[in-house]
Amino acid sequence: MEDSKPAGGVSRRTFVTSSSAALIVTATAVIHPIEAWGLEAKGLAPAAVQTLIQASRDIYPHDRLADRFYALAVKDFDTKSAADPKLKALLEDGVAKLDAAARAAHGVPYVQVGWEEERVALLKRIETTPFFKTLRSGLVTGLYNQKEIWPLFGYEGSSADKGGYIDRGFDDLTWL
C-alpha cells in the first residue's frame, strides 16, 4: 500500500467522514490519514472505492480489523475492474443504486448513513443482486485470505516449516 498524494493539488479534494473511519477521497485515490495509507483507484472511481470499503465492512464487520484490510480486499476488485469493463460496470452501477437507496431513505449517500443497522438494512434489500453476490463472495477470500489478519483470529497459518505442532502445543489444552 503506497502513500499517495492527491494528484492535481487541493482543488478537487473532498473531506468526507464516514461512520467508521476518516477516509479522504481525492480525484484518484482514497486516503486514510490516521492509519497513513493511500489506495490509488485504478479501475473504479475513488468515491466508489470508498463506498465499497464501507459496504465490505458492513457485510463482514470485525471491529478489531482496521480499514486497511477492507481496503486491500476492495483493491482486488479495483484492479480487476481496470481490466474487466463488465465488472467495472457492475460495481459502479451497484454503488450508484446503493447511494440512491440511501439518499431516498436517509437523505445522504451510503457512507454517511449513521448506524450500521441502517446500512445493513439497505444491503439486505439488495442481497440477491449480482452486485451484492459478487462483492460478498469476493470478500470471502479477499478479506479472510490476508495472512496479516490471521493472528487476530488466533490462526497460526503455515506449520510444517515450523516443525508442525508436535512441540508447539497441539495438546496443550488444560481446562478439561
Add this chain to the structure above:
Amino acid sequence: MAAKFDLTDDGLVVIVGSGAGGGTLGSELARKGIKTVILEAGPRYEMDDFVNDEWESFAQLAWKDMRTTSGNWRIARDFPNLPAWIVKAVGGTTIHWAGASLRFQEHEFKTKTVYGSVKGASLLDWPLTLAELESYYAKAEDKMGVTRTHGIPGLPGNNNFKVFQAGAKKLGYQEVHTGHMAINSEQRDDRGPCQQIGFCFQGCKSGAKWSTLIAEIPKGEETGNLEVRPQSHVIKIEHDAAGKVTGVVYVDKDGAQQRQKARAVAVAGNSIETPRLLLNSASPKFPNGLANSSGQVGKNYMRHTTGSVYGIFDRPVHMYRGTTMAGIVRDEARHDPSRGFVGGYEFETLSLGLPFMAAFLNPGGWGRGFTTALEGYENMAGMWIVGEDMPQETNRVTLAPTAKDKMGMPVASVHYDDHPNDVAMRAHAWRQGQAIYRAVGATKTMPTPPYPSTHNLGTCRMSEKPRDGVVNKFGQTHDIPNLFISDGSQFTTGGAENPTLTIVTLAIRQADNIADMMAKKVI
C-alpha cells in the same frame, strides 16, 4: 526403475486414475509381474511441493474441471460447479484425505435385507459379505499402517480431540478414541511418525500419512513393471467388434491425443469421472455408453450424509493444531430405526483453517451473526458427521447437455436430492453433536451444511444380477470381461464409514482376481 511402455503394447493393463483404487491396483499388479500403465489426468507433485495454505493448496491440487449440478442439495445452490472436492494429481484423493480407515460393518453389505424396503431408495445387497473381505481388510490395514490394527498404537489426542472426548463421555458415549488412522504414530514402512502439522487436507509434508503417491506407486515402480503417466487425461475407452476393450484415447500434456492399447482396462477416476468416461465412450455398438446394458451407469450416486458441528467455548482450543481428523465417536454408527432413520453415522473430529472456515461455516452468510462466529475461531472445536445416505436412482451422474470441457467432451452433471432418511439422520446428528459440545460448556454451537463432497460413491455399483448394477463382486463389468471399475463407484451402498480403506481392500482383491484371469487367459 519406473517402466516406460509403448503405446502399441496391447499386453498391458491400463488403469485410469492413480488414487486409492487405481494406485493400489497398479502397484499390486506390478508386484505380481504384470506390466501396467496408470494414466493420471493430473500432474505429479511430491511432498516438497505441498503447501500449508488452504487456498493455494486448493489451486494446486483440487479437481477444478467444469461440472454442473442440480437437485435439492444445498451444494447446487452454494457451489454449483463444485459438487466434489477431490484431487487431480498423482495419488488422487489419497493426497488430501484425512486418513480415517474404518471397515464397513457386516450389515452394511446387506442393507436391502436388513433395512427392508425404504420408499424412494434403491437399496441393494452387495454381492459380497464382510467375511469374504476380512482377510483383504487386514492386508489393507497392514499396507496402510492403520492405527489400532497390527499392533500400531493410536495417535495422541490433540486439543480438538480433548474437547470432543470430554463432551462425548459426558453424554455417555462409549466408543470414543483417536481413530483408526492411516497415519504413522511411530516410524513404519520407511515413513516417519506424525508431526501434528495440521494440514492433512493439503498433502502431508512429513510422509506420516499413507497415500498411493508415497507408499504404493514407488513400490510398484521399483519392480520395473509400472509406468505412471501424469497429465494424461483419458477421454475415451475403445473396443473392438466383439465388444472387448482394446485401449484408451487420452490427451497428453501438450494437448495432443494419444492412443494407448490395452489387454484390459480398469477405470478409477473417482465416482463422477468414471461414469462420465463410460458414457462418453458410447459407440454404435454401445449407444448408451460402455458397460451400461442395465442403464445403471451414473445412477445411485451417494455422497454420505455429512455436515459439521462447530462449538465455541469461553477459553482457547486451537483446534487447527495437529491431525485434522484423529478422533471418533462410533456409537451412532449402529443400525437402530428407533432413532427415526435406517443406517448410522460416525462423528469425527474436524478442523478448518480460518480461510476455509470463512467459506464453509455458513456459505452465503454475512453480517454480525457470521462475523461473531468467526471471531470465536481461537476458541472453536469442530466435528464432522459421516453417515449412510440412501442410494436413489435419480441421484446420478449424466452428461451435461451442452457444457463441454476444453477437449470438447461433454462434462459431468451431478443431480442429488436429499432423501428423507438423510434429512432425519442429519438432524439427529446435528442435535447430538451440539449436545456433545454443550455438555462441556460451549457457549455457542453451529450446525454446518455439507461441504462439496469428498466421499463420492456408487455410480457403477456392484450387483449380483447384471440388470441391477454395472460390475460383479470383483469389479469386473457385467457386459465387458476385460473392463473393470476400481474406485468407489463400485459401492453398492455407502455404509457409515469413510470409503478409502474399502476401496484399497477391493483393489488388492481385484488385483488377485485380474492376475488369476490373465494367467488362465480368460482376459
